[in-house]
Amino acid sequence: MSDRTTGFGLPADLAEEAESTAARTAARRRRSRRGPLRRWLHAIVPRGLLGRALLIILVPLLVLQGIALQLFYGNHLGVISRRLAAGMAGEIGMVVEMIQHSPPGADRGWIFREAAWRLDLSMAFEPGAVLSARDQPRAASLPLLPLEEDLEQALRERLLLRFDADWQSDPRSVIVRVQLPDGILHVEAPRKRLFTGTLYLFVIWLVGASALLFVVAALFMKNQVRALRRLAVAVESFGLGRDHGPVKPEGAAEVRRAATAFNRMHARIRRFVTQRTDMLAGISHDLRTPLTRMRLALAMLPSAIGPEGAAAAEQDLAELNTDVAEMERMVAGYLAFARGEVEGKTAPADMVALVEQVAAQARREGAAIALRTPPALIWPVRQDALRRCVANLVDNARKHAGRITLTVEQADERWAQVIVDDDGPGIRAEAREEAFKPFATLSDGGTGLGLAIARDIARAHGGDVMLEDSPLGGLRARVRLPA
Structure with a gap:
């Protein structure tokens, strides 16, 4: 089995699917080891902070009033x-x-x-x-x-x-x-x-005081929990690449400190992304200037050497043009890698239409692609970024396989996925994670940015790209995207 060009994604904000499965399995084992009383208490105790806080207030109140x-x-x-x-x-x-x-x-x-x-x-x-x-x-x-x-x-x-x-x-x-x-x-x-x-007065006082205290506590705790919920929504949205700006600090002092810390972290991450984008864009721009001069010189070289030397230099000129084209492709890849995480905003889009566009472009370039899609699948994505993600995976498969299948499906109510199957040589299971490292090059000598950009874009959506064995005999690239 031969190797193929791979790339690297940024550090994941979310746990890997395998780790999540292992965590759920471990949690089920811990629950199974609990006694009947603990399982019963775990079943009736509220899961949310508001419910637990009110329970903490209500139980002592009832005990005190009962006494x-x-x-x-x-x-x-x-x-x-x-x-x-x-x-x-x-x-x-x-x-x-x-x-x-x-x-x-x-x-x-x-x-x-x-x-x-x-x-x-x-x-x-x-x-x-x-x-x-x-x-x-x-x-x-x-x-x-x-x-x-x-x-x-x-x-x-x-x-x-x-x-x-x-x-x-x-x-x-x-x-x-x-x-x-x-x-x-x-x-x-x-x-x-x-x-x-x-x-009667005593009973009314007991019931009335308890109800009044409970209502006041519920209103107060609801306001505190609302601030935590807003902070949680902002953190989750930012992790999914849906930047809604800083969070307004509100609620208790601890909640305000958490919101302020999140705003500082948000600003640092945005500065880091902007600096990285500017740096790579500047490098790409600086490299385009000498490449343009080299292409111009190569175009003028046949007239400079005359008709008698043109035939001898034709092979060398073709090789030089190929090298220049490869360098331009690398520069475009670097710039796309820099823009991949921040380009566009999340909005509902038809993933089926998007994948059909990628397949049509690949067919024009000579790829044999079969589609397995529903009539439509509306999902919140960054259209341009996701189109580049799927195109990179298809291009990677087209270089190593003769037959490609593109599948779009909704795994469940929270996840959609795009699957790229090919009949190529694939990648060894132990080398698949290595395939996502930055600028990794294997047998084909590529730049290693195709899979890097794809995983970067998927993780910016809150999902991931995973490599598996394909039913066609080659490699399967699975792109999972959350709602």
């Missing part, structure tokens, strides 16, 4: 409930004592009227009635409050008589029935006397 609610519910509310229940039970007990100590046959109506007016207790007496088990409802009507237990305990301490409490018959009252020797005393008491409205 506060427990302290209030377990201590303060319990004390208040017991005191209110004891007060109502004491009033009912006092009325029962007054009824029991009243003379037999005396009028008890004044006791009921005084209880209704002074104690807000509605009473009625049912002579001869007896409490039964079915008259004692046990279903809890207020499961979150200790009112029923506290009232029952207070009545048991202060009445010393058989009783029951009905919490279900009236949603606004509790009915206490007390078994007296001659009947049942019915006492209807308002439920609002057994608990305080501070409970």
Whole structure:
């Protein structure tokens, strides 16, 4: 297998595809070694900075409010409930004592009227009635409050008589029935006397304060994350060759420092690219002047030596013209290499039409090219730069192969690719990366800029050029471009 001319691309801003695959494989292995709890936590924890920051704020907030609610519910509310229940039970007990100590046959109506007016207790007496088990409802009507237990305990301490409490018959009252020797005393008491409205205020304060703090934190963190997202978009766009200028520093001090550092790096890289372009353009311009003089001298040489020496010098003149043409091609290649990264702006273009133009030009130069393309593929590219990239790969294949196939396809929603296959001798697998080194020359003695410019342009788009084995038996050059 013979070698071929190769070139070099600039250092990659993105990882190689093989390295990315290895990294994803290693990440899957690390996840597989995690325990079930860690995998579960990893699955439910938000991936974004905003979600994680809000989770860091929300979890301690909920824990703190839960502790506060427990302290209030377990201590303060319990004390208040017991005191209110004891007060109502004491009033009912006092009325029962007054009824029991009243003379037999005396009028008890004044006791009921005084209880209704002074104690807000509605009473009625049912002579001869007896409490039964079915008259004692046990279903809890207020499961979150200790009112029923506290009232029952207070009545048991202060009445010393058989009783029951009905919490279900009236949603606004509790009915206490007390078994007296001659009947049942019915006492209807308002439920609002057994608990305080501070409970609602406390719950509203807990929920309202938590919601307000969460909203404020969410708005604040959203502004901070917005600055980070803008910085990330600017960095990614710059890495893909879409220069949108400096980033406005905003957000927290650390984010502002990161944006300022990016702006400084952006300026240094732009200066470096500009200096490199100017330097190579100046070198190319300086070389064109003596080349022009040499070509002019060669054109005038036959008339200077006369008809008798023209035939003898014809071979030498042809060789000199070939050398001059090769030098001009090298100079053009240097200038194209200098312009390759910064030429043009990214815009949506039809990659199929672009590749068809390259194929048509190659066919005019005698290449046998087959196309495998969809009807159209609109993709954000630098048209002139990408046309040069594909043309260099086709020209490189045309020098070493008789049959070439150009393929345009969309690998997935984020990547498109142009594939150049040939049936030439190819390049050894261990020498393929070496093929991208600067000005590398192998068997054909070329300048080594064809593949260099192609990879430079692909990486300026955020993609890459990879060399593989071709189904045609030769070399495959795959150009991958991100959306």
